[in-house]
Amino acid sequence: MSSGQAGYAAGPAAAPGTNAKFETWLWIAQRASAVVLALCVLVHLVTIIYAVRHGLTGAAILGRTRGNGVGLAFYTLYVLAIAVHAPIGLRTLCQEWLGWRAASLNWVVGAVALALFVFGLRAGWAVFA
Numbered sequence: 001m002s003s004g005q006a007g008y009a010a011g012p013a014a015a016p017g018t019n020a021k022f023e024t025w026l027w028i029a030q031r032a033s034a035v036v037l038a039l040c041v042l043v044h045l046v047t048i049i050y051a052v053r054h055g056l057t058g059a060a061i062l063g064r065t066r067g068n069g070v071g072l073a074f075y076t077l078y079v080l081a082i083a084v085h086a087p088i089g090l091r092t093l094c095q096e097w098l099g100w101r102a103a104s105l106n107w108v109v110g111a112v113a114l115a116l117f118v119f120g121l122r123a124g125w126a127v128f129a
Contacts, residue, residue, distance in 0.1 A: 026088050030085055030088040030089065033081045033085035033088075034085060036077065036080075037078075037081045037082065040074070043074070044078070065127050065128050066129075067128070068128055069128075072125075072128035072129070075124040079120030080117065083113045083116040083117035084113070086112070086113075086116060087110070087112045087113040087116070090109055091105060094109075
């Protein structure tokens with residue numbers, strides 16, 4: 001790597017013909033969603049460990065989650081972070097591995113983001129509502 005090139009983690013690299021500002025916002029969104037995901041995964045794992053150590057059954061867990069607005073809010077944040085983070089990563093992989101840089105890529109990853117959000121909320125609603 002020459003002294004004029006930045007490493008992968010240094011910041012977003014816009015593909016030729018793309019909007020550098022858009023790429024920068026995607027880079028920021030992915031890093032911010034990674035922070036939220038790290039915290040959510042930590043809370044999720046602690047909750048699982050607690051449930052297992054206390055011998056809670058699936059029915060007991062569902063009994064505790066039903067009508068829990070705080071749990072639903074947490075889960076919604078978790079799903080939102082996933083719906084932001086994963087499609088941006090998928091977009092980057094498609095660009096780097098497949099060379100797919102057409103505008104259609106943004107539409108496809110947008111559809112993936114929407115699907116993750118909708119199906120994630122549907123699963124959360126089934127557990128918390």
